[in-house]
Structures are given as C-alpha cells and as structure tokens.
Amino acid sequence: MNAPAPMFPHPLNIAARPHALEWHAGETALIVVDMQNGFLKPGGYFDNVGYDLAHAPQTIARVARSVEIARGARLTIAFIQSGFDAHHNVVGGPTAPVWHKSEAQILMHQRPELAYKLITDGTWDYEIVDELKPRPEIGDLVIRKSRYSAFAGTNLDQVLRARRIRNVVLCGVALNVCVETTLRDAYHHEYFPLLLEDATHHAGPPYLREATLWNVERFFGWITSNDALAEAAFQASVALA
Numbered sequence: 264m265n266a267p268a269p270m271f272p273h274p275l276n277i278a279a280r281p282h283a284l285e286w287h288a289g290e291t292a293l294i295v296v297d298m299q300n301g302f303l304k305p306g307g308y309f310d311n312v313g314y315d316l317a318h319a320p321q322t323i324a325r326v327a328r329s330v331e332i333a334r335g336a337r338l339t340i341a342f343i344q345s346g347f348d349a350h351h352n353v354v355g356g357p358t359a360p361v362w363h364k365s366e367a368q369i370l371m372h373q374r375p376e377l378a379y380k381l382i383t384d385g386t387w388d389y390e391i392v393d394e395l396k397p398r399p400e401i402g403d404l405v406i407r408k409s410r411y412s413a414f415a416g417t418n419l420d421q422v423l424r425a426r427r428i429r430n431v432v433l434c435g436v437a438l439n440v441c442v443e444t445t446l447r448d449a450y451h452h453e454y455f456p457l458l459l460e461d462a463t464h465h466a467g468p469p470y471l472r473e474a475t476l477w478n479v480e481r482f483f484g485w486i487t488s489n490d491a492l493a494e495a496a497f498q499a500s501v502a503l504a
Contacts, residue, residue, distance in 0.1 A: 296435030346382030434462035456484035
C-alpha cells in the first residue's frame with residue numbers, strides 16, 4: 264500500500280535567527296504549550312501566585328494567530344495541557360521534586376481551600392482557554408503532561424514520530440519554564456526546534472525572557488515570528504497554485 268503524498272509538498276522557507284530554514288509542512292508540527300485558564304485568566308493558578316496577567320489577552324491573541332497560520336499551512340498541531348490527575352497520583356507526594364518545586368503544589372499545601380483545584384484534571388483551571396479550544400475532529404492532538412517538559416512521561420514523541428514529524432514550532436507559556444524545557448527536550452529527541460518569539464510569554468523578570476531567547480538561538484534551535492511563519496506559508500501556497 265503506497266503512502267499518501269504530503270498534503271503540502273512545497274517547502275516552507277522561513278526567515279529565522281540565526282539563519283533561515285527550509286522545512287516541509289508535512290514534517291512540521293506546531294506545539295502549543297499550556298494555554299490554560301490557570302496560567303492566563305483572572306482567578307487562576309498564576310493569578311493566585313501573584314504573576315502579572317496584563318499580557319494575557321495579547322498572548323492569547325498571538326497564539327491564536329499561530330494556530331490559524333499552522334492550520335492554513337496544514338501543520339500538525341499539538342496542544343499541551345499541564346497539570347495533575349484528579350487525585351494527584353502523578354505528583355508522587357513528598358518524595359518527588361514536583362511536590363516541593365511546583366508553585367501550584369506549594370500554594371495548594373499552603374492554602375487548603377485550593378487543594379485539588381489548581382491545574383487539576385476536571386477543574387476550570389486545567390482547561391485550555393476558550394479562545395484556543397483544540398479541534399480533535401480535524402486532527403488536533405492534545406497531550407497531557409505533569410512535568411515542565413511535554414516529552415516527560417507523555418506519548419508526544421511517539422505521536423510525532425508516527426506522523427514523520429522532524430520539525431517543531433513552539434509557542435505558549437511560560438517561555439522560560441515549560442516552553443524552554445519542552446524545546447530543549449525536542450532538541451535532545453532529535454527534532455529541529457523553532458520558537459515563535461512573539462507568541463510566548465515568560466514567568467518572572469524580563470531578563471529571563473532574554474536568557475531563554477539567547478539560549479535558544481545560540482544552542483538549541485531557531486527563533487522566528489508569526490509574521491515570518493505566515494509569509495512562508497503564503498509563499499508555499501502560491502507555489503502550489
């Protein structure tokens with residue numbers, strides 16, 4: 264049985280730093296990291312911790328544009344959903360580092376009224392924001408994770424390899440934590456990582472954003488923008504016409 268031809272056979276020529284890339288859309292996936300109520304909406308986990316959410320509407324809009332571009336270019340799209348199962352079995356208790364270092368876990372220990380309510384399966388906090396609901400009926404993937412990296416303890420690598428994906432484009436939150444950790448693991452799993460600089464937001468002081476961008480460009484991958492990805496998709500569609 265012959266394999267189907269790629270849906271988008273022409274290459275995407277993407278302007279990026281430190282140099283341009285030529286990727287095929289059929290070998291490329293958009294990874295949307297942790298765009299959940301808990302990280303982006305008033306009353307959620309990050310709001311309770313004390314992070315400034317003034318950026319959130321713009322970040323959501325920019326990631327929504329990334330998804331729209333990816334759909335138009337027929338990229339595989341994987342939404343990453345971060346948190347814990349309803350009973351927190353994946354946390355592991357006090358013998359696990361996540362018990363001590365996850366800010367959600369720390370806050371739930373400190374404030375019993377929040378127990379099992381922050382980024383926990385079945386809660387509003389855990390859900391992906393309404394503006395970015397995945398569409399499994401058209402092939403969107405949803406990968407649930409309980410650690411910073413979307414590759415840790417998940418089937419992300421398996422589902423990407425099953426689709427012959429070689430390149431991953433990353434966006435979402437938080438840039439210097441889950442996005443960067445996932446990007447580093449993508450590199451170590453032999454994927455080519457590309458970060459959408461303008462479709463991410465960091466947690467903490469601005470210098471952390473600059474540190475992540477420097478690390479990615481220098482050591483782990485490439486950096487581009489929504490505009491550059493959109494232009495690459497447009498030029499590929501013209502070539503197909």
